[in-house]
Amino acid sequence: MMRAQALLVAGAVAVTALVAAAVAQTTRQPTAKDLRPVPSFQNIADQQARSIALFEEAGKVLQHPRCVNCHPATERPLQSDAMRPHQPLVVRGADGHGVPGMTCNTCHHVANFDAARVPGHPQWHLAPASMAWEGRTLGEICAQIKDPNRNGGKDMAALLHHMAEDTLVGWGWSPGPGREPAPGTQAAFGALLRAWADTGAHCPPS
């Protein structure tokens, strides 16, 4: 009899936990790791203000360590969520892939190697110096990424494709254990920037 009661109690606890989890799933509040969806900006009547708000939301990704670490202010990349200088010392080199004898893919191979926590991608490399974001304001980054003289000659269509489709950019959402993924998803990030472009691609004032 005692055993039957214990089983009933355990069952009730389990059901309660499942219901609580389901409720939490449906009522979960957005966190800093999410991106607001584009429709949630519709209540901003002024188009320029809406455009800037959309860019500022996308800026959560642009200024995240997963992105800034390879858009460093110096020739040396950063690493980790703490954005420490890369160990060992490596530099951008002429083409963003390092220097003779020590290129990015000397250590970073075609995919993350989780056993050693070494990240990887076939195109692993640094952004050009003209696209350094470390220490820049969102307004400065916005001006940079719109400027074909600094962004590698990309027009807006190419820029949006790079942000939303490029698989090295996409690595930011699949960084492997020990590294926080960029907020939201690449699709949500791309949608924010497309909406930003559609509203005039206005930049924050600073």
Next chain:
Amino acid sequence: MALAIKVNGTMQSVDVDNDAPLLWVLRDALGLAGTKFGCGVAQCGACTVFVDGKPMRSCTLPISALGTREVTTIEGVSGREAEAVQQAWIARDVPQCGYCQSGQVMSAVALLKQVKKPSDRDIDLAMNGNVCRCATYVRIRAAIHDAARALEG
């Protein structure tokens, strides 16, 4: 997983796990123990080999990612640059304990294949990922300059 890989010019059959790092395939499956395990996380350079002629850390390269690319280890590295580095290393008596030296030599050869007359900065940047606990860095740099001069002549 049984697979065939080309190492030092010879096709070899190995039966290893998909995610086995190339380093351990070389050392344990093929008995090529000249390539060393240092850190296992691509921080020290002791495991440096060439993959299709380019220096790579073998401790973090799973064998499944190697594909058809050819591996060259310290046992198989050859050519003018390798000979010049070998002679310079002997002349300068570069190694102390020697544990890191196969990796150092592979990186030095890789540098000289691409930069015929490297500056101190070229050498420092290329060799930065090869750690030497005996701190033979000064002799390594001098020996690379020696090798470059020998290759000029």
